[in-house]
Amino acid sequence: MTATLAEPAVLAAAKETLYPGQNTASEQYTVTETQFTQRTWGGWEIPAEIRERLSPFNTIHLAGGEPDLLGIGMPATEVLNENAATNPVTVIEAKGHNSDPSEANVARGINQAHGHLAEVNLGFVAAPIESVNDRERALARELNVGIIGVESPQKATIVEPARVTGAGDFSTTVDAIRFQASTHRLTEGSFPVNHPKNYLGYVLSLAASGDTEKLYSKYVINAVRQGRHGAILLNLVDDTPRGEDLTYLGEEVARFAREQHGSLEKALEQFNSWTGRSTRFTELAPRWAQIARGVAIRYRPTQLVVDALEKLHQGGIKTASIAQVAKTAADINPPLTVEVFFSRNRREEVLTPGGEIDESMLDDPAVYKSGVHFQYKAQLYHVGLITSGGTDDKLGVLSDEWKLEQPVYSR
Incomplete structure (x- = not known):
């Protein structure tokens, strides 16, 4: 059976329309519902290339059901009332057909997307463009739902823009995906550093007088990028458009360093003396290990x-x-x-x-x-x-x- 616009193909085109730069945009992250991991869809064998475009997968349970895709970050397309949310949560419901794309049930997808708006900011239905009629466009506008018209598995366009709404309490699922959206570019499959002193040392290097990267390389470890990522990941440093700032937690680490060692510079010298030591941190520096533990348990x-x-x-x-x-x-x-x-x-x-x-x-x-x-x-x-x-x-x-x-x- 030949099928070009079954739901998996529709969803892949829609995902790449809303989030074309996901692999390079640190503020964007999407997951696809696990039903799309199956090998066939109504008798149609899902191509491996489509499954790859849909990955990563996760279970998506919302109060209103299980949307086909959950995305974090502002879509690249037109969005109404976009200033109401800087990092919106988006759902896509995909509708397709294995043999006749014009038969896709667009109205049902609109109502499903609308049912999620109590928990997310943006809702879209994606469907073959020939299945979208004026009646459904009017319904989408009334319910603040966007429509993505899919022309082929590789091409789609916005037929009706979605409107940002104010979500209520985020579910466990949304919270988990939002968390991963904020960290996945920092971890890249692994934790960036393997010793607490390496992210604590970045805080000291940032707070001390002098060039942060030079101080970190000299006194902590010659892996600035990893140390910086660890400090951001553990909420010690806030990476803002203006530059890097210590969070309240990071400031407390800097205050502790001054209290323990008299100055940030002397604290960095102490950190330098620990470089290359395999001794457990709780034995090497018990009070610093306690600080690191307090940071770690907030993660x-x-x-x-x-x-x-x-x-x-x-x-x-x-x-x-x-x-x-x-x-x-x-x-x-x-x-x-x-x-x-x-x-x-x-x-x-x-x-x-x-x-x-x-x-x-x-x-x-x-x-x-x-x-x-x-x-x-x-x-x-x-x-x-x-x-x-x-x-x-x-x-x-x-x-x-x-x-x-x-x-x-x-x-």
């Missing part, structure tokens, strides 16, 4: 991992594998778990079309982001949250132990 993936380990501990599993941690984390917050643990190019295998975790895939070490079991786990070890550091050996990932240093609840 949402840390909260998720700690919650999962606490839950496992209460269930009698004191020493867990990464597969057990990931499975338990998915029970707590499925969409955030997917974003934190699993490689983008393996999500099709980890997630079922129904949005569940395929537990059999958790025993494949290649599905995990290297940053989770290497750099990020090393951070949690150095600040005293877990008992062992990370590994970059894929063969040892599944046997590597995850255990809380001090669980709150005992059995």
